[in-house]
Amino acid sequence: MNNKSKKVLLLSLEKVFANIEKQKEQAIQELSDFVAIPSVSAKNQSLDEAAAYAAKLLKQNGFVVKQFETGGGPVVTGFMDVGAPRTLMIYDHADVQPAEPFDLWESDPFKLDIREGRLWGRGVADNKGEFVGRVNAIKAYLAAGLQLPCNIKFVVETEEESSSKNLTKYFDQDKNFFDDVDGCIWEFGGKNREGLQEFVLGVKGILYVQLSVQTMTIDSHSASATHLPNAAERLINAYKLLKDSSGKILIPHFYDDIEEISNEELEVIKKYNFYPEKIKEHFGITTFRYGLTDEEAKIAYFTKPTCNICGFTAGWQGEGGKTVIPKEATMKIDFRLVKNQHPTTIQKNLRAYLNEHGFKDVQIDWSNGYPPSKTAINSPFVQLCREANLQVYGHEPAIQPTSGGSGPMYLFGDHMPVVSLGSGHPDSNSHAPNENIYIDDFLNGMKMIATIIDQFKSWQK
Ligand SMILES: [Zn+2]
Incomplete structure (x- = not known):
């Protein structure tokens, strides 16, 4: 002009x-x-x-x-x-x-x-x-x-x-x-x-699932924890399969389709002020998860998919103690997805992965989601x-x-x-x-x- x-x-x-x-x-x-x-x-x-x-x-x-x-x-x-x-x-x-x-x-x-x-x-x-x-x-x-x-x-x-x-x-x-x-x-x-x-x-995509498991028809006295199955523990064990201690998601092919980040994008991310100190102060934490440095946390935020427990329900959560073995447990999990990951594919792979590892009884009660866009x-x-x-x-x-x-x-x-x-x-x-x-x-x-x-x-x- x-x-x-x-x-x-x-x-x-x-x-x-x-x-x-x-x-x-x-x-x-x-x-x-x-x-x-x-x-x-x-x-x-x-x-x-x-x-x-x-x-x-x-x-x-x-x-x-x-x-x-x-x-x-x-x-x-x-x-x-x-x-x-x-x-x-x-x-x-x-x-x-x-x-x-x-x-x-x-x-x-x-x-x-x-x-x-x-x-x-x-x-x-x-x-x-x-x-x-x-x-x-x-x-x-x-x-x-x-x-x-x-x-x-x-x-x-x-x-x-x-x-x-x-x-x-x-x-x-x-x-x-x-x-x-x-x-x-x-x-x-x-x-x-x-x-x-x-x-x-852009926005990240999302796959939101509710997992549930039922191990018995009724709750039991916890005296029987020697031999009766605990639904809460079963669901925790299923969840543990999904992610390692560094945050890497272990569902097969989870990372296969992800589009690589362009240099231009990395430059823009580097310039972006993430305010790591403000974030830590706001949430009352001193370090980021997985030992990430401030810079790594910022890059992860913009480029990495996640697997996160949003809620977990099982057993006695009321006041005081109740010695019980819960018969059922539910967990709400969201996966934030990055470019070219698709929730339908990931849910399919999640189901197959749970089955392969002996967790056929863990139900996916419902799910919703959509792909990312950028x-x-x-x-x-x-x-x-x-x-x-x-x-x-x-x-x-x-x-x-x-x-x-x-x-x-x-x-x-x-x-x-x-x-x-x-x-x-x-x-x-x-x-x-x-x-x-x-x-x-x-x-x-x-x-x-x-x-x-x-x-x-x-x-x-
Ligand atoms: Zn809104």
């Missing part, structure tokens, strides 16, 4: 930015209305209402809106087709995590509160604030009398906080909607402790978002090649580059009491989206 066109670009954005400031009160009101809908997907609560509100905002701003039923929470899509050669997609969700425990909130989680320059309420950071901000960015762009340089598609689901368990049912109905999309902005993001905006370019750092869409970040925030974003968490990004990421960014901050308390975002970040997030859209002018086909 030459200087002249850059100037024109900035001038047009000036108007858009002024509109964003002008829209501030109304945008906050919209977020307030959205937060007031207690759309907790874990309880299947108010999901239709939340979808209807998202649909209303999209319609008001000129989108052609469709709603899809999935058997679970609905999915709303919006399409603004301006006949541009390129298309931007935005993925958001209208559901939230449960707000409990309520007594830890300083204000009603479902009533937007404004204090200390922040907006407080369930979903303001994850992800109702993003959705409202993104729609307002487009509104401000259009209100400046500008022609959108790209078509825009929204996908807003209502079960993200419950593992997006029915999103594939939407996807199967609307596959063509994903054709011709050049890049996707994912739901979450914000600035880190250094004040740098972060980009997350966008290449050198993708042109990532470069476009980096340029927008420079313009709005004045710095290069801190890039996480992947999040340690999981999400259904693969449905999108298999078709298009995906960048996750947003308006949160390190103490946004997503999923926790007193969720909040700064009003300034809310507005800057809108400016960022408007600038990304504007950048499509210089990304022609």
Whole structure:
């Protein structure tokens, strides 16, 4: 881009930015209305209402809106087709995590509160604030009398906080909607402790299983521990087969499909500040697991799969002692997966491995999961978002090649580059009491989206 066109670009954005400031009160009101809908997907609560509100905002701003039923929470899509050669997609969700425990909130989680320059309420950071901000960015762009340089598609689901368990049912109905999309902005993001905006370019996959075993028909007096089978011990022994003391996962072929990390990615990871001391302080630990150094822990976080006990239930857990041999035990285990690992293959190998080692009686009661997804750092869409970040925030974003968490990004990421960014901050308390975002970040997030859209002018086909 030459200087002249850059100037024109900035001038047009000036108007858009002024509109964003002008829209501030109304945008906050919209977020307030959205937060007031207690759309907790874990309880299947108010999901239709939340979808209807998202649909209303999209319609008001000129989108052609469709709603899809999935058997679970609905999915709303919006399409603004301006006949541009390129298309931007935005993925958001209208559901939230449960707000409990309520007594830890300083204000009603479902009533937007404004204090200390922040907006407080369930979903303001994850992800109702993003959705409202993104729609307002487009509104401000259009209100400046500008022609959108790209078509825009929204996908807003209502079960993200419950593992997006029915999103594939939407996807199967609307596959063509994903054709011709050049890049996707994912739901979450914000600035880190250094004040740098972060980009997350992927998510780990996940396989979540519940294992259980029953060794007897009734619990027994522990006097008989000499000769009666203990379900808790049996399940622990099965688990011990899965991982060695260095953290290496022992299920056959577990590592076979993993894509190697590029040098570019390693460079980005090296530059990334992981705040190891803060992490240790926060969790009250002095060293990382498996004897990992700070640097090794960081690299592992971004590149390694995991096998982790989330919960274990067996025997007597009530007050005081009860001498008993438990007849049954259950264990919940999650595996976080990295690029090219697939939950179905791993579950199949897990089953075969347990069988081979004499643990046919260990049941996999249920499982769910999805594969990982990752966008290449050198993708042109990532470069476009980096340029927008420079313009709005004045710095290069801190890039996480992947999040340690999981999400259904693969449905999108298999078709298009995906960048996750947003308006949160390190103490946004997503999923926790007193969720909040700064009003300034809310507005800057809108400016960022408007600038990304504007950048499509210089990304022609
Ligand atoms: Zn969330």
